Amino acid sequence: MILSDTHIDLNIEKFNPSITLHDSSKKKDYSFPDPNSYYILSGAGKNFKVMENSTILLNLQKGYYDNYFSISEVNNLVLKMSNQLFFGSKPIEGVAKEALELAILKSGKIAPTLKNRL
Amino acid sequence: MGFDIDEINKLIPPDLAEQKKGRLREGLRQFSESNNSRDKYYTDFYLQTSFNYFLQGDLIRELRFPTFNNVTGQYQKLYFDALLISNTCDVDESNKNTIRKKVVLAKLIPLEIFVESLKELAVENAAEILTQIKNQQFSNILYLPPNKEKNEYLAYFDDLCTIKKEELNVLKEEIILNRIESLDYFGYYLFIFKLSYHFCRLPEETER
Numbered sequence: 001m002i003l004s005d006t007h008i009d010l011n012i013e014k015f016n017p018s019i020t021l022h023d024s025s026k027k028k029d030y031s032f033p034d035p036n037s038y039y040i041l042s043g044a045g046k047n048f049k050v051m052e053n054s055t056i057l058l059n060l061q062k063g064y065y066d067n068y069f070s071i072s073e074v075n076n077l078v079l080k081m082s083n084q085l086f087f088g089s090k091p092i093e094g095v096a097k098e099a100l101e102l103a104i105l106k107s108g109k110i111a112p113t114l115k116n117r118l
Numbered sequence: 119m120g121f122d123i124d125e126i127n128k129l130i131p132p133d134l135a136e137q138k139k140g141r142l143r144e145g146l147r148q149f150s151e152s153n154n155s156r157d158k159y160y161t162d163f164y165l166q167t168s169f170n171y172f173l174q175g176d177l178i179r180e181l182r183f184p185t186f187n188n189v190t191g192q193y194q195k196l197y198f199d200a201l202l203i204s205n206t207c208d209v210d211e212s213n214k215n216t217i218r219k220k221v222v223l224a225k226l227i228p229l230e231i232f233v234e235s236l237k238e239l240a241v242e243n244a245a246e247i248l249t250q251i252k253n254q255q256f257s258n259i260l261y262l263p264p265n266k267e268k269n270e271y272l273a274y275f276d277d278l279c280t281i282k283k284e285e286l287n288v289l290k291e292e293i294i295l296n297r298i299e300s301l302d303y304f305g306y307y308l309f310i311f312k313l314s315y316h317f318c319r320l321p322e323e324t325e326r
Contacts, residue, residue, distance in 0.1 A: 077125055082315035084122065085149040085308075089257040089315070091276070095239060096247045096256075100274065102235040103227045104185075108196030112180045114296065116288050117197065118281075 129307070138162075138303055145304035146311070149254060158253055160263035163305040170293060172209050172286060175309045176202045177262065177271065177298035181223055181286075183279045199226040199298060201260070201273040202286075203313070211287045220280035226262070229270035257316050260309055265299045275316050 092100060126146060130139050141162045148158045172178070181200040184193045200223040202209065208219050229251075236244040251261050251272065260273040289296040301309060 074129065077129055078310065078314050079318055081122075081125060081129065081146075082311040083319065085146060085311050086254065086257060086315040089255050091258040092256040095241045096236075099232060099235040099239050099241060099247075100227065100259075100272070102238065103232040104225060104274070104277065106235065107227050107231045108183070108185055108198055109180065110196060112182075112197045114180050116291070117180060118182060118285055
């Protein structure tokens, strides 16, 4: 989903103050708001419309685009270690997977035996 | 690919007791390539103490999963024991989010039912498959060793679902009954590394 300010020229690379688009180029001449797939969470939102479905990360506390995700040294180490430990392992397949699927069917309960279950 | 002890040290909390640090290192070292074919020892896999809230990696009893019925062509609500995939702080009800978070769960399949299924399908290399499972050689399955109730489980990372955070947290009222086990450091790190490997391995084996 890409939100655009209705009063701002999307051909401008970056603009202030509310939203910075990852890719600010205008892709199409039309828009198609989809009320089920986006959130307008602040007063600033009234000037925005949905341009297309894509991905944009909003910092909901500050009300503007901010990249939540970054690879820190720790993240990098976790990925490196996981590769060291499980390199070469493959998903279960063939008859083993068939047996797993059968086991899943057998292990599901139609009714819970414990309380507070929906 | 070897096991770099210096790198695992960077990931261990510095204030962790030396005994736990040692068990964590040795537990993980078993899965390095040179030890790959040996049987694994899963001592100290589960926590001996019990927290009064849910932790990432907890084994929880009887949670609902939408399960597709191939005969009726409809989804059916079935209850499975489950592994809590979501991060501990994402599950914590005191962590207020603008958008309500959901809790991600993986089905737990009792190993004995899987063994029955292998027999039922007359799988010839059943013993070899079980060894591979116990040595964590399937990337989308986490083998969970015998717990205090002597039950073993398979957590299936390809069959996940979500429930509302509130729905899980209501089970804190009787958490002793509702939780099967929590993972200790060895179990928790193994879980996180395996989850990371399954979902985050780079590069992809294809061009895009």
